[in-house]
Amino acid sequence: MNPSLVDEIQKEVLTKYNGDVDQFFNDIKQLFLTSQSEITQNNTLSKTKLGKPKDEIIVEVKNLSKEYKIGSEVTNALQNVNLSIKKGEMVAIMGPSGSGKSTFLNILAGLEKPTSGSTNVAGYDVARLTDNQASQFRNRVLGFIFQFFYLQPFLRIRENVEIPLFFADIPKSKRYIKSRKLLKDVGLEAKEKHLPKHLSGGQMQRIAIIRALINEPQIILADEPTGNLDRKTGNEVMNLLADINRESGTTIIIVTHDEKIAEQAHRIIQFEDGKIVTK
C-alpha cells in the first residue's frame, strides 16, 4: 500500500473518528455498498423493456463469405455465414477484433460487396445494388449509429439530425417537424440551435441516435454505440435504443465488445475468425 495513503487514513481516523477504527471501517463499508448498489442499478437493463420480435424475417444471410486479397495473401473475413434476424429483434454482435463483425455490418449496409453468398435486407438483395441504389437503400431502410457520433461540427444540432433527410430531398418544413419531434423526445429541443461542441458525450450520442431515426428506418445498425461513453451514459443510450425497439418495432443490430450491453439484446451472435460461433 502507498505509505502516504496509510498516513492519510491514520490522520483521518485520528481527527474525524477520534481513534475509533471500527466506526471508520463501518462507514467505509457502507459507502462502498451504496456505490456498488448504484452501479448495479445503473448497469441493470431489464429485457422486458424490449419489444417482442415478429415472425417476419428482415435480415437473411446465406453462405456469406468475404475474402480480402492483399497481394497474393487471401484473408477470409467471413466464411459461410448464415443468419436470420426477425423484424423487431435487437441483436448484439460480439467478437474479438478481426472476427468479421464489422465486415458483416458493412455488407448488410451495402458498403461492401460479399465474395459469395446472398444478403437479403428488408427485401433488398443488397449485394446486387448499384452504388446509388445502395445509397438510397441506406437512406431509406437503415439508420446508422457510430461510436464517435460523427456530428458535423459546423452544423447546428437540428441540422445534424436532419442530415439523412438532406440526401432524401425532404423539404425543409417537413424536416423541421420531424427533427423537432425527435429532439423533444430525447429532451434536447432547447439545444436545437447549438453546435455539437456545446453538448456532452451522452447528448451527442442521443443526437446521433435520433439522426439515425429521422428517416424512420426499418433497421438500425449501431457500431459500438456506447463505446465512447461512461457506464451510466451508456446505459441511458441503451435504454433509449430499447425504447425505440419497443415503441416502433425497429430492428436493431448492435456491434459491441461489452458483454453487459450485449446481454440487453434479444440475442447475442458471437463471431470468431469470420464465422458465427454462437447464436
Place this chain on the structure above:
Amino acid sequence: MKIIDGLRLSTTKIMQKKGGSCLSGCIIGFGLITLILSLIIGKGFQRTFKSLYRDSLYKNYYAQVSETDLELFDSTDKYKNTYQNYGEKNLYSEISILGYANENTYDFDKDYDLQSNSTYQTCLDGYKIDDAEVFITFVDEIFLEDYLYKTSEFDNDFNGKIPILVSVNSITQYFDDPEKLNSSSNKEKFEYIKSQLDKFWGEEYKLKLYKFKQSESKIPVDYYDSYDYSTLDKDDEIANDIEFVIVGFYSSMDVGSVYNYHGEMPIDAYVPKSYLYGSNKLNNFLVKNEDNILSNTTLVFEFDSKKNRTDAINDTSEYKISKMYGNYLFERNSPYQMFSESLNILQKIVLVIGGIMLSVAEVILLITVSKLVKDSTKEIGVFRAVGAQQKDIRNIFFNYASMISLAGLVIAVVLAYLIAITISVLWGENLFYSIAIGGNNFSPNSHPFVLVGFPILELMIIAIISYTLGCIASFFPARKASKMDVVKALKEE
C-alpha cells in the same frame, strides 16, 4: 439533395477551412481585379470618349447629333485598315491645300509659328470662304483642326461655313512634275499647285466649291459652269443662296471621304463624318435628291481600301451612295477606333496578367479543395453511410469551390470599383489624354472625367469563367471524394 441543402453543407466546408478558403477567395479576387478594373475603366474611357466627341460635335457644328449618328463612329470595321494605305506622312504633317491664298495678305515665305493660335489667325486672315474657292495652306491640319474646332473666331473666319481642305498628296500624283513640290519656296510650291489645278481642272475646278440651293429639287449642274466664282462674295445675290458647303477636312483623325470626279481628274476631299453630321440639312438634301445626285453629278461618297483610287473611280459600280444610315458616310479610322485600338492593346496586356493571376489562384483553390477533401474523409464516409450519393458528395465540393470563386468575384468587383473611382477622381483627365490619342482634339471637356463604366455583359462572362474555373479546379478533388471507399473513409482516423 436540394441545391440549397448542398450549399448549406458546403458552407460548413468554408468554416472548416477558413484560412484556405479566405486565401483562395482573396487570390481569385486579386486575379480578377486586374481584369475587372480594365473593363470598368475601359468602359468608362469609351463613354467619356463618346461624350467628348458628342460635345465636340454639338459645340462646333451647330447641329443636333443623334445617337444613331454617333453609333456610326464605332460601327464599321471594314475600313479599319484603310488608313495605312495613305502612308505615314499623312499622319500629321502633310501639306494641305486650304485654298488659294490672297497674295496681298499672305506672305508665303514667312515662317509662321503654326502652333500659336494667333498665327492661325494670321494665316487664315483674309481667306474668307467667300473670297476663295479653295484655300491652300501649309498648316498642319491637326493644328488647324484644333484651331477650327476651338476658336471662337470660327464664324468670322468662314462666315459660318465650313472650309474645304484638300490634301496635296491626294492630287499631286496627277501633276506634271511632282518634284517641283519639293521647292524650298512656299510661294513657288503654291504657284505650281495652282497652275496644275488650273491646267487639269480648268473651269471645272470651280466645282470644288459645291453650292446647293435647298429649294432646288435638282442640282443645278450648269449653275456651277455659268458662275464666275472669282467675283463671289457674301453680298452677292447667288452667294446668299448658298445653303451648304460640302467640306473636306483631312487629317489623321478624319473619318470619311468624298470623291468628285466631275472633271478629268478626281478631287479627293476628305470629309470628316462629324462635319456631315453637323450638316444635317445637307444630309437631308442629299437624301432627298439622291437620284439627281447620282444622275446629274458625280458626287460620290465612297471609300474602298481594296482598290486604288483610279480603278475605283473607273468602276462606277463601286460608287454608290450608302443608304444604310440615311447619309453618305463611310468610316475610316476614327479617333474612337484609334482609341479603341490603344485600349484593346492595354486590355490584352491586362488580360494576360489577370489570366496568369487567375490561373495561380485556381491552382491554390485546387490545393485547398484537395486538402479539404482529405480532411473531410471521415465526414464523407458518414454522409455516404447515411445515404449521400456520389453526386451529393461531388456537389458539396463543387459548391464550395464555386462559392469561393464567386466570393472572389464579389471582392474583385467591389475593390475594382473602388480603385477605378479613386483613379478616376485623382488622375482621370491625365490618364484619359495619355491613352485616348486624339482625345485632346476635342473641345475642352465640360464633364468630369468619370472613367468608370458598367460592363454588365463582360462581368457576367467573367462570373461564368470564374465559376467554370472553380468547377475545373474542384473537379478532380470532388471526383476523388465521391469515389472514396466508404468503409476506408469511416475507418480513417
